[in-house]
Amino acid sequence: MTVTKGQSRAIGLLAGVALDAAFGDPRRGHPVAAFGRTAAYLERKVHADSRARGAAYTAVLVGGAGALGLAAERLAARSPWARAACTAAATWAVLGGTSLGREGRSMARHLECGDVEAGRARLAHLCARDPAGLGAPELARATVESVAENTSDAxxxxxxxxxVAGVPGLLAYRAINTLDAMVGYRSPRYANFGWASARLDDAANWLPARLTGVLTVACAPFAGGRPREAWRMLVRDGGAHPSPNAGRCEAPFAGALGVRLGGANAYHGQVERRPEMGDGRAPGVGDVRRAVRLSGAVTSAAAxxxxxxxxxxxxxxPRREGAG
Incomplete structure (x- = not known):
């Protein structure tokens, strides 16, 4: 049986998803963490309040990650099963769906037990929102929103x-997303230096976010929701979010869960008011596990x-005989 490159890639993607489901992220020696340390070291050396300097920084790191993926694919090119194994290893390394679900369930346990302080301490594992003063309802909303958006990112x-692009695509995307998390904030330090990373992340997530929205509509019954309502919220509210992509994920989640997302959020001491998405009630503690279940279903469908x-x-x- 002849196994094509595309079939090797497909087998590798599914195997990587299975590995992530079985083991999650490695506790030590995670390659994404190693990339983050490299990026932080390079930032200390080259940082300046300059878009050009930030664009060069982004290009070097993303290009390096893509080149590493290309080299790995070429080393495995002689065997379709080696290609599949290479793709599986890279997929496992960059996926974060299982870890996202674990964090969501951890928050659910804290809130179900009434341990709001533990929930506040855990929020940093999900998003950059300031946890001080947040009660159980606000923590539940923050978790549902983070699970929805990060279903696409992770x-x-x-x-x-x-x-689309094999191992180079896997590694380059994770580099882009990691850099956005590190330097893509609108802070005085990163307003210019992080501009290229933030814009590149927006571009890289444009199609995946919309795929996430459509799959969320299809998977709404896994959270006890109705696809029609999820679709209505995607169409009506998906473009309301200030991010070009986050609303395409959060709005159908709101429709599928029957809740209302958005509102006032505090980041780094500043309050941002986000448009509301959905017509339902405010999210409750019980909605956190439903969001995690929906995220898992969307991830499986995407695989x-x-x-x-x-x-x-x-x-x-097949190559024709005599072809040069």
Whole structure:
């Protein structure tokens, strides 16, 4: 049986998803953490209040990650099963869906037990929102919003770019997303230096966020919701968020869960008011586990869709005899 490049890629993506589901992120020696340390070291050396300097910083790190992925694919090129194994290892390294679910369930346990202080301490593992003074309802909303948005960032976007561009796509996307988390904030230090990282992250997530929205609509019954309502919120409220991508994930989650997301959020001492999405009630503690369940269903659906995309778009036609 001849295994094409696309089939190897599809097998590797599914195997990587299975590895992430079984083991989650490694506790030590995580390659993304190693990349983050490298990026932090380089930032200390080259930082300046300059968009050009920040763009060069981003290009070097993202280009380096993509080049590493290309080299890995070439080393495995002789065997379809080596290619699949290489893709599986890279997919496992960059996926964060299982860890996202664990953090969501951890927050749910704290809130179900009434331990708001523990919930506040845990919020930093999910988002950059200031936890001081947040009660259980605000923590529940923050968690649901973070799970919705990060379903795309942590799972669907890596799978999409893995299907389209293989191991280089997997590694380059994770580099882009990590840099956005590190320097993409609108703070005095990163307003110019982090501009390129933030804009590149917006571009890299544009299609995956919309795929996440559509799959959330399809998977709404896994959270006890209705696809029609999730679709209505996606169409009506998906563009209301100031981010070009986050609303495409959060709005259908709001519709699927029957809740209302958005409102006032505090980041680094400043309060930002986000448009509300959804017509339902405010999220409650019980909605956190429903959001995690919906996120898992969307990730599983995306794995199938992206594997199919890789399988059918990377078929190599048989070489004709005598072809030069």
């Amino acid at each position: 799972a669907i976007a890596p799978l999409f770019w893995g299907a 199938v869709v992206c594997a199919a995309l890789a399988w059918w778009t990377r078929r190599t036609p």
